[in-house]
Amino acid sequence: MAESMKGLRRSHRCAEVSKAQEGRMVTVMGWVQKSRNKGGIIFTDLRDRSGILQVIFEECDCGAEVFEKAASLRSEFVIAVEGTVTARQGAVNANLKTGDIEVRAKGLRILSESETPPFPVEAGSRTREEVRLKYRYLDLRRPDIQHNLMVRSQVAALTRDFLVQEGFLEIETPTLIKSTPEGARDYLVPSRVHPGSFYALPQSPQLFKQLLMCSGYDRYFQLARCYRDEDLRADRQPEFTQVDMELSFVDVDDVLDVNERLLKKLFKEICNYDLQLPLLRLTWQEAMDRFGSDKPDMRFGMELKDVSDVVKDCGFAVFQNALEAGGSVRGINAAGQAGMPRKKIDALVEYAKGFGARGLAYLAILEDGSYKASFAKFMKPEELDKLAAAMEGKPGDLLFFAADKNTVVWDVLGNLRLELARQLDLLKKDEYRFLWVTEFPLLEYSEEEGRFMAKHHPFTMPMEEDWNLIDSDPGAVRAKAYDIVLNGTEMGGGSVRIHQADIQEKMLEVLGFTPESAHEQFGFLLEAFRYGVPPHAGLAYGFDRMVMLMVGADNIRDVIAFPKVKDASCLMCEAPAQVDVSQLDELGIGVKKETAQTDLRQE
Ligand code: ASP
Numbered sequence: 001m002a003e004s005m006k007g008l009r010r011s012h013r014c015a016e017v018s019k020a021q022e023g024r025m026v027t028v029m030g031w032v033q034k035s036r037n038k039g040g041i042i043f044t045d046l047r048d049r050s051g052i053l054q055v056i057f058e059e060c061d062c063g064a065e066v067f068e069k070a071a072s073l074r075s076e077f078v079i080a081v082e083g084t085v086t087a088r089q090g091a092v093n094a095n096l097k098t099g100d101i102e103v104r105a106k107g108l109r110i111l112s113e114s115e116t117p118p119f120p121v122e123a124g125s126r127t128r129e130e131v132r133l134k135y136r137y138l139d140l141r142r143p144d145i146q147h148n149l150m151v152r153s154q155v156a157a158l159t160r161d162f163l164v165q166e167g168f169l170e171i172e173t174p175t176l177i178k179s180t181p182e183g184a185r186d187y188l189v190p191s192r193v194h195p196g197s198f199y200a201l202p203q204s205p206q207l208f209k210q211l212l213m214c215s216g217y218d219r220y221f222q223l224a225r226c227y228r229d230e231d232l233r234a235d236r237q238p239e240f241t242q243v244d245m246e247l248s249f250v251d252v253d254d255v256l257d258v259n260e261r262l263l264k265k266l267f268k269e270i271c272n273y274d275l276q277l278p279l280l281r282l283t284w285q286e287a288m289d290r291f292g293s294d295k296p297d298m299r300f301g302m303e304l305k306d307v308s309d310v311v312k313d314c315g316f317a318v319f320q321n322a323l324e325a326g327g328s329v330r331g332i333n334a335a336g337q338a339g340m341p342r343k344k345i346d347a348l349v350e351y352a353k354g355f356g357a358r359g360l361a362y363l364a365i366l367e368d369g370s371y372k373a374s375f376a377k378f379m380k381p382e383e384l385d386k387l388a389a390a391m392e393g394k395p396g397d398l399l400f401f402a403a404d405k406n407t408v409v410w411d412v413l414g415n416l417r418l419e420l421a422r423q424l425d426l427l428k429k430d431e432y433r434f435l436w437v438t439e440f441p442l443l444e445y446s447e448e449e450g451r452f453m454a455k456h457h458p459f460t461m462p463m464e465e466d467w468n469l470i471d472s473d474p475g476a477v478r479a480k481a482y483d484i485v486l487n488g489t490e491m492g493g494g495s496v497r498i499h500q501a502d503i504q505e506k507m508l509e510v511l512g513f514t515p516e517s518a519h520e521q522f523g524f525l526l527e528a529f530r531y532g533v534p535p536h537a538g539l540a541y542g543f544d545r546m547v548m549l550m551v552g553a554d555n556i557r558d559v560i561a562f563p564k565v566k567d568a569s570c571l572m573c574e575a576p577a578q579v580d581v582s583q584l585d586e587l588g589i590g591v592k593k594e595t596a597q598t599d600l601r602q603e
Pocket residue numbers: 203204205206245493494495538539540
């Protein structure tokens with residue numbers, strides 16, 4: 001029978017007990033990690049979120065009744081132990097914080113019994129993730145996940161502290177808002193009071209934080225839950241948390257400055273890593289040209305080189321065709337890899353095809369200085385010399401080339417660069433290489449939609465010097481937008497916002513909004529802008545990703561208490577689920593037969 005807490009008070013968490021309490025009585029509570037009965041003596045490892053403490057039951061200390069009760073202890077029972085702290089009699093366990101002591105029990109209460117759990121509660125579990133997520137409440141007991149969530153809480157607290165010190169106000173914005181189809185797909189919530197109408201869950205607090213600036217709140221922040229109904233990738237969740245902020249009377253440098261100081265504080269306190277400020281800054285163009293990515297991993301070199309000029313008159317049709325079509329030929333140098341087996345090279349060519357490459361040309365510079373190239377027969381020896389020289393190729397190096405339109409070349413080589421780094425083990429987890437990527441294109445042409453779309457969002461300020469191109473060459477207009485990138489992951493991003501009505505109207509027009517449709521969607525923002533709006537700018541971090549990078553987790557689910565899986569469902573509570581017909585009736589909603597798995601409305 002489960003006993004109560006009556007008259008008991010916990011004096012310490014398990015791993016808080018130390019030599020300092022030697023000879024004193026403590027009261028500790030937690031879960032039984034394991035309990036071994038060695039005849040006259042029972043060793044019980046007691047666990048809570050602080051760690052593990054060894055408890056010893058011996059009849060001479062605790063009496064027959066307690067000893068008998070202790071003999072019934074099994075893994076995951078919840079118990080309270082009163083006992084005396086003593087130096088460890090057996091060997092000191094250097095792996096445990098409490099490895100030099102033990103508690104000799106006098107009293108024991110079994111607060112709750114446990115069935116045998118479906119998997120052992122231990123760090124580094126090899127249990128399948130689906131099983132762990134189904135029993136997430138047990139999985140969350142594991143020390144590695146507990147560590148992640150404790151760090152997460154600490155990062156949140158430090159962030160709040162820092163921003164409050166810097167004069168930011170924490171303000172909540174609503175989560176039942178109006179749907180704005182620009183951006184990702186919204187999660188919709190039906191309204192009962194207004195049948196046929198829907199709220200949307202926010203993809204970010206964007207419009208509200210801009211309104212707060214209009215209202216004079218100056219510096220705002222929020223740890224905001226955001227929702228995006230996208231197909232999930234490994235580091236995405238349908239609901240996620242942003243550290244969201246907005247500042248008035250600022251330009252790009254002000255936002256970057258306060259955020260660099262925030263990051264410095266966080267990485268010092270959490271990772272004991274000294275960030276050198278100011279952080280590196282690359283324009284988007286430079287990032288693409290040098291790394292083929294707008295979120296380059298700076299832990300290694302292997303930079304892209306544009307060799308279009310070098311190969312422009314050579315006889316290799318693949319290069320020629322790409323250049324004639326307005327594309328480029330670029331390469332990377334996998335230094336020292338000339339001996340890579342053919343099979344491995346072929347696998348890399350296949351990998352490149354996954355990013356739209358029609359092929360991947362390669363050239364190995366052998367130790368004797370001769371070449372082995374997939375395109376050798378199309379080029380003269382002196383052309384090959386020039387190409388190798390342009391790539392700073394030395395004997396022993398392996399060069400890869402992609403020829404296509406720029407976007408494809410960047411994507412192919414950017415990803416190949418990363419794949420090679422993974423294969424060559426160049427990505428060290430304890431190295432933190434930050435950079436800002438700035439001056440993103442304002443717009444991005446969508447083949448699918450047949451129009452320009454906002455690269456960041458429709459409220460992002462164009463660069464003053466490019467604005468005159470908005471009609472003649474919209475794709476060339478750069479934005480006052482910036483991303484913060486760590487080790488090849490976009491950790492956050494933001495922009496200076498448009499605060500001038502004429503620029504905002506023009507921007508919406510370029511994005512294909514009519515004055516009516518713009519009014520319909522963002523009318524309240526446009527209207528607010530008529531009553532005095534300060535210049536403002538902001539940024540949001542993906543908080544889950546940030547914590548994931550800080551704790552070195554491979555997976556965003558490992559830093560979220562109750563995450564969803566790839567198909568956006570929760571394996572534990574089984575959301576989403578069908579609802580009762582009466583609930584749907586109240587909302588005036590019917591489910592189409594072909595979409596319902598089992599149509600509740602079929603009578
Ligand atoms: N709201 C933006 C986003 O979620 C960030 C920002 O511009 O502040 O990406």
